[in-house]
Amino acid sequence: MVSGLTVSERQWGMAILVILAFIGLAMAAAGASRADPMQAHGFIVLLFSLAVLGVLLRGFFAPEPPETRLESYYDDPSKVGIVVAMVWAVFAMFVGDWVAWLLAFPDLTFDAAWSSFGRLRPVHTTGIIFGFGGNALIATSFHVMQRTSRARMPDQFSPWFVLIGYNLFCILAVTGYFMGITQSKEYAEPEWYADIWLVIVWVTYLLLYLRTLARRKEPHIYVANWYYLAFIIVVAILHIVNNLAVPASFAGVKSYSLFSGVQDAMTQWWYGHNAVAFFLTAGFLGMLYYYLPKRAERPIYSYRMSIIGFWGITFFYMWAGSHHLHYTALPQWVQTLGMTFSVMLLVPSWIAAANALLTLNGAWHKVRDDATLRFMMMAAVFYGLSTFEGSFMAIRSVNALSHYTDWTIGHVHAGAMGWVALITFGSIYAVVPWLWKRERMYSPALVEVHFWLALAGTLIYVFAMWNSGIIQGLMWRTYNDSGTLTYSFLDSMVAMHPYYVARAIGGLLFLIGAVVGCYNIWMTIRRPEHTSAPSGDAPFPSTLQPAE
Amino acid sequence: MFGTHYRLERKSIVLAVAIMVVASIGGLIEIAPLFTIDETVETDPDMRVYTPLELAGRNIYIREGCYACHSQMIRTLQDEVERYGPYSLAVESKYDHPMLWGSKRTGPDLARVGGKYSDQWHAAHLRNPRDVVPESIMPRYPWLDETPLHTSHLGDDLRALRKVGVPYTDDMIANASADAVAQASPDDDTAGLVERYGDATQIRAFDGDQRTVSEMDALVAYLQILGKLSTVPHQAAATTPVVPPVTER
Numbered sequence: 001m002v003s004g005l006t007v008s009e010r011q012w013g014m015a016i017l018v019i020l021a022f023i024g025l026a027m028a029a030a031g032a033s034r035a036d037p038m039q040a041h042g043f044i045v046l047l048f049s050l051a052v053l054g055v056l057l058r059g060f061f062a063p064e065p066p067e068t069r070l071e072s073y074y075d076d077p078s079k080v081g082i083v084v085a086m087v088w089a090v091f092a093m094f095v096g097d098w099v100a101w102l103l104a105f106p107d108l109t110f111d112a113a114w115s116s117f118g119r120l121r122p123v124h125t126t127g128i129i130f131g132f133g134g135n136a137l138i139a140t141s142f143h144v145m146q147r148t149s150r151a152r153m154p155d156q157f158s159p160w161f162v163l164i165g166y167n168l169f170c171i172l173a174v175t176g177y178f179m180g181i182t183q184s185k186e187y188a189e190p191e192w193y194a195d196i197w198l199v200i201v202w203v204t205y206l207l208l209y210l211r212t213l214a215r216r217k218e219p220h221i222y223v224a225n226w227y228y229l230a231f232i233i234v235v236a237i238l239h240i241v242n243n244l245a246v247p248a249s250f251a252g253v254k255s256y257s258l259f260s261g262v263q264d265a266m267t268q269w270w271y272g273h274n275a276v277a278f279f280l281t282a283g284f285l286g287m288l289y290y291y292l293p294k295r296a297e298r299p300i301y302s303y304r305m306s307i308i309g310f311w312g313i314t315f316f317y318m319w320a321g322s323h324h325l326h327y328t329a330l331p332q333w334v335q336t337l338g339m340t341f342s343v344m345l346l347v348p349s350w351i352a353a354a355n356a357l358l359t360l361n362g363a364w365h366k367v368r369d370d371a372t373l374r375f376m377m378m379a380a381v382f383y384g385l386s387t388f389e390g391s392f393m394a395i396r397s398v399n400a401l402s403h404y405t406d407w408t409i410g411h412v413h414a415g416a417m418g419w420v421a422l423i424t425f426g427s428i429y430a431v432v433p434w435l436w437k438r439e440r441m442y443s444p445a446l447v448e449v450h451f452w453l454a455l456a457g458t459l460i461y462v463f464a465m466w467n468s469g470i471i472q473g474l475m476w477r478t479y480n481d482s483g484t485l486t487y488s489f490l491d492s493m494v495a496m497h498p499y500y501v502a503r504a505i506g507g508l509l510f511l512i513g514a515v516v517g518c519y520n521i522w523m524t525i526r527r528p529e530h531t532s533a534p535s536g537d538a539p540f541p542s543t544l545q546p547a548e
Numbered sequence: 549m550f551g552t553h554y555r556l557e558r559k560s561i562v563l564a565v566a567i568m569v570v571a572s573i574g575g576l577i578e579i580a581p582l583f584t585i586d587e588t589v590e591t592d593p594d595m596r597v598y599t600p601l602e603l604a605g606r607n608i609y610i611r612e613g614c615y616a617c618h619s620q621m622i623r624t625l626q627d628e629v630e631r632y633g634p635y636s637l638a639v640e641s642k643y644d645h646p647m648l649w650g651s652k653r654t655g656p657d658l659a660r661v662g663g664k665y666s667d668q669w670h671a672a673h674l675r676n677p678r679d680v681v682p683e684s685i686m687p688r689y690p691w692l693d694e695t696p697l698h699t700s701h702l703g704d705d706l707r708a709l710r711k712v713g714v715p716y717t718d719d720m721i722a723n724a725s726a727d728a729v730a731q732a733s734p735d736d737d738t739a740g741l742v743e744r745y746g747d748a749t750q751i752r753a754f755d756g757d758q759r760t761v762s763e764m765d766a767l768v769a770y771l772q773i774l775g776k777l778s779t780v781p782h783q784a785a786a787t788t789p790v791v792p793p794v795t796e797r
Contacts, residue, residue, distance in 0.1 A: 106685040116687040118613025180611035213560040221557050234571045246711045248704040256708045261641035263582045265649050270575050307553050318574030327623035329638035334578050404653040477627040489656040494683050
């Protein structure tokens with residue numbers, strides 16, 4: 001893969017990695033001066049840079065790649081991104097299932113700080129959202145933007161910088177939680193230096209996307225790219241605003257957020273809810289809008305529904321965050337606005353889901369026979385269900401019951417497992433044979449097995465959490481005849497035990513499915529390259545088309 | 549409308565700017581006024597700041613991810629007020645950078661846990677929750693007792709907090725490390741600490757061990773101050789109605 005880079009791109013890579021190694025060294029020295037965990041993170045940055053440098057050096061002196069490379073799409077970063085995404089998936093799902101078991105059997109862990117629930121929990125959330133989800137989004141966006149623009153990326157350096165730099169961020173985040181480095185802002189836990197690094201990576205990502213679009217041979221920008229663009233742009237805005245902080249020292253990891261109390265809470269949930277909206281929804285809708293019609297071999301059902309869905313989601317979602325703060329010290333006018341927009345949000349959400357499902361009209365027999373397409377169809381169904389549930393839970397009086405309970409956890413996982421993970425697995429099963437030029441996945445039967453494991457796991461998980469959440473909420477508010485509260489908090493906690501066990505079993509099924517998926521992908525990659533039959537992937541445009 | 553879009557989607561920069569504008573409106577309208585409307589945060593001239601030891605304890609609370617299972621925000625619902633105490637006001641987390649309102653109650657709310665249990669109970673509970681609450685599913689934190697608290701750089705923490713708006717004085721910043729040690733050492737000279745942070749400052753060997761200042765000291769000191777930084781919620785509770793229970797008896 002290194003030999004595919006031009007000599008100057010290899011030199012750029014070398015320069016950046018050497019600088020990064022020195023930054024790591026400086027961090028380690030600064031941290032050591034005050035016995036701060038910054039020291040460990042400095043060494044991690046250093047080792048990471050040296051490891052990548054080692055890979056680079058192995059191909060550094062290869063001859064300049066031939067000019068014919070410019071006559072095809074550049075897919076090496078997508079291939080690596082997909083493999084890395086699956087590694088993150090298995091790791092983070094394993095940690096997720098572990099913490100699920102911990103809630104049923106709290107001593108099922110090591111007698112060490114790093115392995116306690118509070119430190120493992122963000123490892124799970126970050127590993128899934130940013131490790132698995134983020135890498136899958138980056139990898140597929142590279143694939144989709146080139147195909148829908150019918151243009152190769154402008155250079156080969158930026159995509160690697162984005163992918164590798166992004167994974168450095170994820171590694172800093174996750175290793176940090178094990179050591180207790182966290183800002184405590186949910187889904188924005190990494191500390192200030194990791195946040196700054198992500199900004200650099202993310203701006204490069206945006207520029208790469210815009211530069212590729214600028215080279216497009218297609219006058220219109222396809223709808224999948226609108227979503228990927230919204231994902232990149234809005235996540236940048238959210239990330240920067242929510243992470244504004246003052247470090248206690250530039251030689252230490254600790255920082256204090258710029259905002260406090262009620263303003264901080266509102267900013268955090270404006271971020272938190274829109275991380276769901278623009279990371280976990282917009283980005284994956286980009287995936288859906290490309291891979292579902294490609295796999296079904298049907299055009300998107302409605303252009304107008306695409307437009308209304310897209311702008312509705314982009315506009316309405318940003319108001320919805322305050323529904324996380326009903327009945328709190330947040331002024332009521334903000335709560336009411338949040339609730340109102342959350343309910344209205346159902347319209348564009350269902351338009352997007354309906355547009356996906358109606359695209360399958362005329363291809364339902366393929367949904368029956370093809371587990372890959374069924375992954376995508378089921379994802380759209382779960383997207384519709386969980387956006388309905390979300391709007392419902394945002395209603396103040398419903399939220400009075402559901403907030404602080406496991407119902408929220410169930411809702412999040414209906415979205416994360418049912419929508420995000422299923423669309424990702426479906427897209428990966430579609431794109432792996434295209435990227436590696438194989439006729440099909442190694443085993444369609446194993447895709448089928450994965451589908452049923454994932455669906456069963458999701459359903460068990462979500463039903464367990466609906467039960468536990470609603471029971472919890474009801475027990476907390478039940479009064480007896482004398483007008484006092486019937487149940488102690490402990491009573492409600494003890495009542496959760498069977499549901500926590502069920503949830504952990506559901507998670508385990510989902511994890512086994514992901515492992516089966518990894519095996520299948522690995523065996524597909526090891527199969528010999530397929531040359532004759534059409535791969536289904538969009539071909540690179542020949543230079544002689546007169547219409548251009 | 550669709551004709552306009554037909555042209556818009558042919559220009560990547562215009563599309564990107566449009567996304568930026570459309571996505572910014574909601575946040576601007578909901579967040580910016582929270583900084584300018586005075587009624588958003590109640591006033592409390594007697595509001596206390598965290599002492600260095602309590603702040604260190606708060607940072608341990610953050611480090612261990614306690615906020616993932618414990619909220620610090622009592623909602624204006626009658627059952628919550630009866631279970632946990634007067635509902636939380638914005639002013640109480642005025643100096644919380646970041647806030648720790650939380651989003652999940654795997655364990656109970658902690659907004660008013662200060663003074664509810666003894667130091668001994670907290671220390672025993674943190675060492676192994678199942679020693680005092682057999683059904684508990686909380687993790688054990690036995691290492692807190694054995695880990696000495698890092699106090700040498702607490703001045704940096706106070707200085708950073710002052711930059712973001714917490715009224716720490718030069719005196720407080722200069723004496724941060726000594727004050728942290730003094731608060732957990734009742735036999736030492738604590739006059740300076742009391743002078744800086746007020747008579748209500750709790751000075752005890754929180755972990756039951758006079759000789760060292762451990763992370764347990766800091767965390768228990770923090771838990772014991774929760775809900776006690778301001779007295780305004782207790783005054784407001786008498787006058788403001790809460791949402792009545794909805795469940796049938």
